[in-house]
Amino acid sequence: MTGRSGMVDVDHAISRTHREEWTLIVAGLVRRYGDLDIAEETAAEAFATAVERWPVDGVPPNPGAWITTTAHRKAIDRLRREARRDDKQREAFMLQGDSPAEPTGYIDDDRLRLIFACCHPVLSIQDRIALTLRMVGGLTVSEIARAFLVQQATMGQRISRAKARIKTAGVPFTVPEREDVQPRVAGVLAVLYLIFNEGYFASGENVDPIRRDLTEEAIRLARLVRALLPKDSDEDAEATGLLVLMLLTQARSDARLSAGGELVRLDEQDRTAWDRLLINEGIALLDERLEACGRDIHALGRYQLLAAINAVHASAPRAQDTDWARIVALYGALERIDPSPIVRLNRAIAISEYDSPDVALAIVDQLGDDLAGHHAFHATRAELLRLTGRPDAARGAYDRAVELAVNGAEAAHLIRRRDQIPATHATDGTTTHEGETA
Structure with a gap:
């Protein structure tokens, strides 16, 4: 019988595996079976099985592989039981777990394919973001509802409808061809931004306040998305802005929590603990964008403006050296294109410092x-x-x-x-x- 310390180790292993492997497992299941419900539900069932079996059998040497194999078996069992099964599911049923996958587009990344599928134009922008946060980010319905400032039941219904719409429309789980990428970019960038934010400011009880698995994955995917886009296009500019925003924010991670686990405000952070390599990379990319638009802040998009605001903070050697006049001006430009309550709230904070x-x-x-x-x-x-x-x-x-x-x-x-x-x-x-x- 597993003792209390053993149970803690098992709980930790399951939590870590869910945190690190969920997206890959779900994306692989979607690629093979072509069904979001099957992917999400069998992945969840596999983790539930781990909760039952690992305390008895021990944590397997490769937890992610164990969950993946278990989820595939559950998916096959489910397809066996279902009387109605389309051709794609029959073919998936016949495939072995290690068999080569069908061609899935010109970028070989399961997670990126899943993001583009969830951000298909058949869905509204809001539904694309919500569905991808659930399927790719692994966020709970309550966490997504909090991000959208809506009730949990409302968000659950929205996600269910989005999955049904994807299924009914027969959306392929592939990265679209280059000419079809741009119409989906706005939704993809919004999703990556929210995934990053959940990692940088994780929600929920008994969770790590900073989830580097999410922040690092969002940065990795942002780099891939940027590589898909035509150079110097509007979409490329915003993808670059988002990448810069993530880099400059990530650079502050090591200074964001005190030794006792308390959140440390920006003006109280030890700036020598900031990652200068990330800051230098971000500012160099931002300078390229500013040069391209003649340093006219009104020519910048939403993510570029947020990146520019963070660059002001990153460039100040001390909190008292922050150029608040510049930040107020940047927030003014941002409010003109995104007059949301959150933007207005953040602008008010800057006005407090400047005025x-x-x-x-x-x-x-x-x-x-x-x-x-x-x-x-x-x-x-x-x-x-x-x-x-x-x-x-x-x-x-x-x-x-x-x-x-x-x-x-x-x-x-x-x-x-x-x-x-x-x-x-x-x-x-x-x-x-x-x-x-x-």
Whole structure:
């Protein structure tokens, strides 16, 4: 019988395998069986079998291969049981696991093929992003719903409809030919950006706050997508911008958590721990883009502008050296093409640094209806309330931000910031809070 330490090792092995192998396993199953439901469900069943068997039999030498083999067996068993089976599934059933795959396009990468299939034009942009985050990113429905700021049930229905639409339309699981790549690029880039963000700011309880498997995979795929695009096209420019954004963000990973596992704010990070190789690569690529457009920020797309904002931070040797006027201008250009509440929130943060917290707070307060369920809104509002001399209101905003925090590292940071606020007292010595009577 496996002891407690053995169970912990098994749990860790299953979690690590799921984190590192999910996308490859699902993508391989999709390639062979041509069905998203079969791929996702049999992969999940294989992991469930691992939960049952590994504590008894031990963790296999190659966990990923064990899961893959088990998933293939379950897929074949399922096809045997099903009375209706199209020609492609019959052929897949006859194939052995190590048999050569059919030609699948001019890029030999299962994960990239799956992304392009999920980002087919038969789906809306929103459905392409949601489906790919589930199938390729391995994110849960609740995590994707949080990214879209919608209810979990709504997102589950959206993903189910998207899978059904892919199946009904007979979408091939191949990388499209070069002339067909560009119409899908916007959805692909959006997916890669969200996968990267989930890795850099992982959500959920008892998870690593930074998931390098996701950030590194997003960067790898971004490089591949960029290689597919015509040089100097608008799509190439945005793909380059996204790659730069990822590189500059990834460069800060080692400084982002304290020794105790708490989130470290950008202005408090040890900049000597930033990865200068990634920063230099990113800034060099961005400079090429800026030269190509005559350094006109209004000629830049969304990802290029976000990359340029991050380049300002990456170029400042100290937090106090940050060129906030430049960042406010870049956010202004970004807001013109993407007037989303999150962009406006981030612009307000920059305005707080460049102008005043009072001006910024007025902007943030206008976003309450759109971002009431978003942790970043309440965390930002807490900081601004604190800076404008309203400690009790700030404490309440911190409390709400802690409730909505997506991981323990962020919650720990917010709790520390809240607890640094001195308590206020009524004249009779009773501690009071805004909105309450003593």
